[in-house]
Amino acid sequence: MMKFPITFIALALAIIVQPTASADAITEAYVQENANDVLNSLNNPELSPAERRLAFQEYMDQFANINAVARFVVGKYSRRFSDQEMLEYQDAFRDYALTVYENYFDEYKGQSVFVSGSTDRNARDSIVDTTILSSDGREMYVRWRVLKRGDKYQVVDVALNTDGNVIWLAIEQQAQFLSILDRSNGSAQDLVAKIRDMTADIRGS
Amino acid sequence: MMTRFLLGCVCFCLAGCASSGSYRAERAEDPYEGWNRGVYAFNEGVDAAILSPVARGYRAVTNKPIRNGVSNFLNNLGQPVVFLNSALQGKPEAAADTFGRFVINSTIGVAGLFDPATAFGIEEHDEDFGQTLGHWGVQPGPFLMLPLAGPSNVRDLVGFGVDAALDPLNSNDFEGDTEFRISRGALGAVSARERLDESIELLREQPEPYIALRRNYGQSRAAAIRDGQEAEDPFADLPDFDDGDFFDDADW
Structure with missing residues (x-):
C-alpha cells in the first residue's frame, strides 16, 4: 500500500530535479541558428568587405549583449565611471570586441555550428556546447553562455576549450581590464585610449 | 624551464581562464606581483635581444622536417622523466606507453629524430614532477616569474628541481657531459621559442600580457594535471552576471 506514494514522490522529485540537467531546446536552437548566421555573414560573396563587417556587427548586436559584457568587464569600475x-x-569596447570576434571567427566563416549539449545553471542562465569545424578540418569546441530575460535570450560570454583548458573571453578580459584600471587609478580615459590602440593594431595587422 | 616559459604561452588563444578570479583571489595567487612584473620585463628584453632573433634565424635556415627532427630528439631525451612521473602518479598505462615510445623512437626512430611510435598508435604523455605533486593534491602556491625561465609557481619550481635530479642525463657523469647539457638546454630553448613564436605574438597583443600569461599558465597547468579532462564542475566558479550592475534593461 505504501509503494504507490513512495514511487509517486520519487517520480515527482525526478521531474522537479530533471530540468537542471540540460538546457531547454529553445536555448540550444537559439545558439545553433544565430551562431550559424554570424559565421555565414562573414562568408557572403555578394557583399563587399565593409558590408560584410556591417552584417557581422548587426548579427552580433542581436546575438550578444555587448553593453552588458562591457560593464561586466570593468567590474567595480562600472559604478565609478x-x-x-x-x-x-x-x-570603444564594442568596436574592440566586434573586431576581435570578427578576426577570430573569420577562420571559421561559412562553417557550420553543431550543438553537442547544454547545461542549465538556473532557469535564466544556460551553457550551450557546440563544435565548429574550421576550414582546415580542425574541430573547435565553443561554449556559449546564454542569459534569458523575459522571453529574450542573449549571449554574454563565449568559451574555448583547448585540451581541457576552458577559456571564457569576458572573464579573461575582465581580469586584464581590471588590472589596467587598478594600475592607472581607475582612469577611464587611459583604458579607452588603450582599447582604441588595440583595435587599431588588430585592424592594421 | 625555458621550455616551460614558452609552453606557458602555448594554449593562449584569444584570452584567458575559467575561474572567476576575484581581485582578492588574484592578489592571493600573486603576492610578489611587483617583483614578478620586473622579471617579466627583463625576460621580454632578453627575448627581444637574443631569443627571438635566434629563433627566427633558426626558422629561416631550417625546414620543417629538420625542426621536427630536433624537436623529436629533445622530446625523446625527456621521456625517462615522463616515465617516472607517470609511474609516480599511478598511471601504469601511461608509463607503459612512454616506455614503449622511448624504446621504439630511440631505435627505429634513430635516437629519437623520428617518431615512429606515433605512427604505431602509441599515445604520447606529458608528465613532470610539478604535475605529480598536483596529482596528489599539492596546491600550486604563489605565482613566480623566474629570470629567463618564465612563469612558474612554488610547486612547479620544486618539481623542476626534482625532474632535473631524476633525469639520468643529469645525474650520471659521462664524457662531455657538461657540453652536452649546455647544448641540450640551448637547443631546447631555441626550438621551443621557434615553435611558439606565433603564440607569443598573440600573447603580446593582449590588453595586459603579464596578467594573461599568469592566468593562462595556472589554468593550463591545472588542465595538464587533469590530463586534459575538464574540471569536475566547470561552471561552479562562473561569475553571476546578475550580481553586478551589468544589465541595463534598455539593452534587452
Whole structure:
C-alpha cells in the first residue's frame, strides 16, 4: 500500500530535479541558428568587405549583449565611471570586441555550428556546447553562455576549450581590464585610449 | 624551464581562464606581483635581444622536417622523466606507453629524430614532477616569474628541481657531459621559442600580457594535471552576471 506514494514522490522529485540537467531546446536552437548566421555573414560573396563587417556587427548586436559584457568587464569600475565615461568606454569596447570576434571567427566563416549539449545553471542562465569545424578540418569546441530575460535570450560570454583548458573571453578580459584600471587609478580615459590602440593594431595587422 | 616559459604561452588563444578570479583571489595567487612584473620585463628584453632573433634565424635556415627532427630528439631525451612521473602518479598505462615510445623512437626512430611510435598508435604523455605533486593534491602556491625561465609557481619550481635530479642525463657523469647539457638546454630553448613564436605574438597583443600569461599558465597547468579532462564542475566558479550592475534593461 505504501509503494504507490513512495514511487509517486520519487517520480515527482525526478521531474522537479530533471530540468537542471540540460538546457531547454529553445536555448540550444537559439545558439545553433544565430551562431550559424554570424559565421555565414562573414562568408557572403555578394557583399563587399565593409558590408560584410556591417552584417557581422548587426548579427552580433542581436546575438550578444555587448553593453552588458562591457560593464561586466570593468567590474567595480562600472559604478565609478561617469555617464559620459561609460558611454565612451562602451563605444570603444564594442568596436574592440566586434573586431576581435570578427578576426577570430573569420577562420571559421561559412562553417557550420553543431550543438553537442547544454547545461542549465538556473532557469535564466544556460551553457550551450557546440563544435565548429574550421576550414582546415580542425574541430573547435565553443561554449556559449546564454542569459534569458523575459522571453529574450542573449549571449554574454563565449568559451574555448583547448585540451581541457576552458577559456571564457569576458572573464579573461575582465581580469586584464581590471588590472589596467587598478594600475592607472581607475582612469577611464587611459583604458579607452588603450582599447582604441588595440583595435587599431588588430585592424592594421 | 625555458621550455616551460614558452609552453606557458602555448594554449593562449584569444584570452584567458575559467575561474572567476576575484581581485582578492588574484592578489592571493600573486603576492610578489611587483617583483614578478620586473622579471617579466627583463625576460621580454632578453627575448627581444637574443631569443627571438635566434629563433627566427633558426626558422629561416631550417625546414620543417629538420625542426621536427630536433624537436623529436629533445622530446625523446625527456621521456625517462615522463616515465617516472607517470609511474609516480599511478598511471601504469601511461608509463607503459612512454616506455614503449622511448624504446621504439630511440631505435627505429634513430635516437629519437623520428617518431615512429606515433605512427604505431602509441599515445604520447606529458608528465613532470610539478604535475605529480598536483596529482596528489599539492596546491600550486604563489605565482613566480623566474629570470629567463618564465612563469612558474612554488610547486612547479620544486618539481623542476626534482625532474632535473631524476633525469639520468643529469645525474650520471659521462664524457662531455657538461657540453652536452649546455647544448641540450640551448637547443631546447631555441626550438621551443621557434615553435611558439606565433603564440607569443598573440600573447603580446593582449590588453595586459603579464596578467594573461599568469592566468593562462595556472589554468593550463591545472588542465595538464587533469590530463586534459575538464574540471569536475566547470561552471561552479562562473561569475553571476546578475550580481553586478551589468544589465541595463534598455539593452534587452
